[in-house]
Amino acid sequence: MVALARALLFDYEASLIGPSGIELAKLLVALIAVTVVFVSPWLGAQALTVVAALVATASLAVSVALAFGAGHSHAPEAAYCFAEPAALLWLLLMVPLRGRSWWVSWAAAPLLWASIVLRPIASDATEISVIIALFFAVGSTAVLGAGATWRLVRVDRRRRAEALRLQQRTEFARDLHDFVAHHVTGIVVQAQGALAIAEKQPLLVRPSLEQIERAGAEALTSMRRMVGMLRDGNGGEEEPALAPLGDISEVRSLVEGFSAVGASVRARLDVEGAFDGLPVEVTTTAHRVVMEALTNVRRHAHGCTAVHVRLVRSVSGVTVEISDNGRSRGGHGFGSGFGLKGLAERVSLVDGSIEAGPTAGGGWSVRATLPVHVGGVG
Known part of the structure; x- marks a missing residue:
């Protein structure tokens, strides 16, 4: 951030941007680009992408003005500056990394790339300006590739973390199956025992029913807890293999x-x-x-x-x-x-x-x- 502010000050002192004419347009675009970089941490993913695309469009408009008349009275160096391309490079890194909608991200990235590369040759395509444009092209492509690679790494990490969560929920589902089978079997056995002694020893039925009630309440309580942990599982069609319940x-x-x-x-x-x-x-x-x-x-x-x-x-x-x-x-x-x-x-x-x-x-x-x-x- 400090480097961008110093670059902006250097551009102004070197008369690369100024208070009038095409230099004023360049100054406004540079100020907007640097400001967007400063506030980018607080912008949402969609907002950052849209704003970056607008800044790139404004920069391209200045390049078109330099190419068709506005810059003909100036030396080829009039197209150069440091703060604006540096800010656009930062945005070119952030857009692929933070963008949510792929079509918005990949629409903004080419605009940013073109605005950086075309500016040096906007006023006049001299040997030096072409070399600078090629240098900007290589640098912009490298930055864009770094942002895209970084994004893919983060997506892969999120995918692996999600797969891990689904694996843990699958293990809970296995445990839940074995737990329910154990308690339901016990309840059925106790109920059969109560039926067997109901006619001969009716006084023993009540304790058996109380045991059945406690076992059922315990099973329901734990089932609520474990189902709550599984409430956002993957819902896949493949039935997981059952595993023994470790305790x-x-x-x-x-x-x-x-x-x-x-x-x-x-x-x-x-x-x-x-x-x-x-x-x-x-x-x-x-x-x-x-x-x-x-x-x-x-x-x-x-x-x-x-x-x-x-x-x-x-x-x-x-x-x-x-x-x-x-x-x-x-x-x-x-x-x-x-x-x-x-x-x-x-x-x-x-x-x-x-x-x-x-x-x-x-x-x-x-x-x-x-x-x-x-x-x-x-």
Whole structure:
């Protein structure tokens, strides 16, 4: 921004822009272009694209005026300036990057490119002006390519993030299927038992009905929460394959299996508190945290000899912590891949939080906090 202001001042002091004639028109266009650059962070995507196209049109109009009469009384250098093409180059970078409607973005970009390239040869096509025009053409094309590439990278990142969210919702759908099947089977069995004893021992029917009521209420509560997490899923036609429902009781076998696969790595599990009566979305998420963290230890913790898995049940929720003493070989944290990013997405769906980072001893630690009372559809 400061460089643009200095370029504008230099153009004025060098009489490349001025208070009268064609220099005044150039001054007005340069002022407008620099102003748009200054306010571009506060302009919406559509507004920035439209304004940039209008500025480019105004610049082309000045070039036409220079080519057909207005500039004939001036030297070829009268077409040159620094602030206006610099501002237009910035807009040429931003339009492909921020534009939402592709037809608007790709209509504005050629106008900006032409306004930058044609200005040096507007007054007179001398050898120097043609060289400058070619230089501007190469620079403008490079800037346009950089903006388009940057946009494609951002689109790809959004696509991958969306695919990750859909994957997490698919996993929730699998868990929901197994959860519903488990509870409905229990309710059916209890109902059959109540029917069997209704005539012979009617006094035992009421406790059975109360158990059925509690089981049904628990199933409905967790179903509301999990369906709320899936409310904006992909709605795809392909039915996902069903997977076993992992919970706290399976964490021990998960840790034991980890040690069995890598004999040189000792994995220890510490469990504090009672984990009965937890919502299914909390237990399955805790299991998924341990599984993903152990997978990352296997992949990225070079020289790891010990892994400590700790599960703590408190009044407010469940804390899951996995730490190792290995040396990271890259890709061990949230910013380097989609494994722990997916885990963060999974934890956030149950209103939990997760953090990962190096430990004081040189290893790595993953810590997730899962509230017992998670948000959901009321």
